[in-house]
Amino acid sequence: MNNDRSRALYDRALSVLPGGVNSSVRATLPHPVFVDHGDGGHVIDADGNRYVDWVMGYGPLLYGHDVPEPVTAAIQSAAADGPMYGVPTEIEVEHAEFIARHVPSVEQVRFVNSGTEATVSAVRLARGHTGRDKIVVMQGGYHGAQESTLVEGEPGAQVPSTAGVPEEFAEHTLPVPFNDPDAAREVFDDHGDDIAAVLVEPILANSGIVMPVDGYHETLRELCDEHGSLLVFDEVITGFRVGGLGCAQGKLGVTPDLTTFGKIVGGGFPVGAIGGRADVMEGFTPAGDVFQAGTFSGHPVAMAAGKAYLEYAAEHDVYEHVNELGRRLREGITDICAEQAPTYTVVGTDSLFKTVFTREGPIGGDLETCCPAGCTQDPDCPRYDYCPKTGADVARAETDRWERVFRQEMTDQGILLTGNQFESQFVSYAHTEADVEETLEAYKHAL
Ligand SMILES: *Cc1c(COP(=O)(O)O)cnc(C)c1O
Numbered sequence: 001m002n003n004d005r006s007r008a009l010y011d012r013a014l015s016v017l018p019g020g021v022n023s024s025v026r027a028t029l030p031h032p033v034f035v036d037h038g039d040g041g042h043v044i045d046a047d048g049n050r051y052v053d054w055v056m057g058y059g060p061l062l063y064g065h066d067v068p069e070p071v072t073a074a075i076q077s078a079a080a081d082g083p084m085y086g087v088p089t090e091i092e093v094e095h096a097e098f099i100a101r102h103v104p105s106v107e108q109v110r111f112v113n114s115g116t117e118a119t120v121s122a123v124r125l126a127r128g129h130t131g132r133d134k135i136v137v138m139q140g141g142y143h144g145a146q147e148s149t150l151v152e153g154e155p156g157a158q159v160p161s162t163a164g165v166p167e168e169f170a171e172h173t174l175p176v177p178f179n180d181p182d183a184a185r186e187v188f189d190d191h192g193d194d195i196a197a198v199l200v201e202p203i204l205a206n207s208g209i210v211m212p213v214d215g216y217h218e219t220l221r222e223l224c225d226e227h228g229s230l231l232v233f234d235e236v237i238t239g240f241r242v243g244g245l246g247c248a249q250g251k252l253g254v255t256p257d258l259t260t261f262g263k264i265v266g267g268g269f270p271v272g273a274i275g276g277r278a279d280v281m282e283g284f285t286p287a288g289d290v291f292q293a294g295t296f297s298g299h300p301v302a303m304a305a306g307k308a309y310l311e312y313a314a315e316h317d318v319y320e321h322v323n324e325l326g327r328r329l330r331e332g333i334t335d336i337c338a339e340q341a342p343t344y345t346v347v348g349t350d351s352l353f354k355t356v357f358t359r360e361g362p363i364g365g366d367l368e369t370c371c372p373a374g375c376t377q378d379p380d381c382p383r384y385d386y387c388p389k390t391g392a393d394v395a396r397a398e399t400d401r402w403e404r405v406f407r408q409e410m411t412d413q414g415i416l417l418t419g420n421q422f423e424s425q426f427v428s429y430a431h432t433e434a435d436v437e438e439t440l441e442a443y444k445h446a447l
Pocket residue numbers: 114115116117119142143144145201206234235236237262263272
């Protein structure tokens with residue numbers, strides 16, 4: 001495979017873009033593949049190489065690279081009218097109405113321009129609503145590149161996870177292990193009166209893919225209710241992907257007070273949103289006193305794309321298709337792992353899939369009774385004790401092998417995976433059974 005142009009572009013990029021990229025996860029080893037254009041479930045790189053693309057923009061591209069005709073028409077029509085106004089438009093109301101109609105906990109929506117902006121505003125709203133400063137997050141959870149959540153460690157010994165964040169910010173953020181109800185109870189016992197919100201991905205999807213154990217989110221819901229704190233689901237990745245249009249909260253049957261959206265909600269354009277109960281949402285200015293604003297918020301072209309995207313999903317077999325191919329991938333990879341790498345754990349649900357290179361597996365257990373389509377945290381499964389429950393469990397896997405050997409071998413075979421062991425992979429409506437077969441063949445060689 002010739003990569004001369006990608007290498008040359010990376011070389012130029014390193015002079016004018018720090019690290020050669022505009023989002024750190026894109027700096028894949030040994031050099032990023034520079035994309036020239038997309039084609040359905042595939043991308044073609046600057047050297048003309050074709051790849052089956054499971055990166056899918058890191059989540060937004062539910063339809064792959066060929067957008068359905070009504071979506072294209074909506075985008076072109078909105079763009080032809082003029083890019084944006086700074087004055088309200090009907091399309092913002094329509095998109096908000098659609099979301100409120102389909103997502104169980106959402107009565108009102110505030111649109112912003114990214115997932116990060118959504119979590120920043122949700123945290124500010126929760127603090128304003130409760131008059132409290134502290135937020136509980138999950139170790140290994142991801143809520144974008146923002147000060148309040150780039151924090152790691154244990155409650156009482158938490159520190160910023162990056163340079164540039166003052167220690168004082170970390171003071172107000174309490175990271176606990178996902179799937180650990182006792183740790184959640186303990187943090188509420190110690191700080192309950194100061195906790196504005198628990199901010200949690202319903203499924204950890206930026207740290208492998210870690211499903212919640214039975215009852216975990218119910219425990220968080222109860223603790224928040226007991227202590228007057230808000231439960232905020234970060235559905236930036238799961239929203240309109242897991243659980244279809246009802247999102248992960250519909251699938252799990254737990255109702256948060258606030259939800260953050262991003263990725264799919266903008267139909268491939270930069271959009272984020274905060275949604276939730278009207279009495280909480282009306283805390284945002286100008287209805288309330290929590291300042292929130294944005295020049296580009298509710299951008300008409302992005303709103304048109306997002307709304308047409310979701311409407312198309314409501315009227316076609318989109319989720320059936322992507323979930324079915326997701327299941328086939330997870331089952332196929334599970335079979336390959338059983339033969340070639342029995343300690344590895346296949347994870348994911350709906351149209352998310354990943355293989356976590358876990359180091360230990362059940363010895364002599366009856367693997368026939370394992371969940372064939374990825375870990376569902378079934379306590380009766382022989383793998384249960386070895387299956388990742390927390391972000392730390394994923395971090396302890398063979399993350400270097402995944403990134404430095406496996407992913408590169410997959411790329412060489414024309415299969416584009418996300419940049420490291422932690423990021424999820426995504427099935428789109430444009431993917432086909434042939435893409436799945438080709439991908440499984442490549443796993444057979446690379447695992
Ligand atoms: C991607 C992501 C974000 C950040 O969204 P951006 O649009 O990249 O700012 C926040 N939370 C979760 C769960 C995400 O997956």
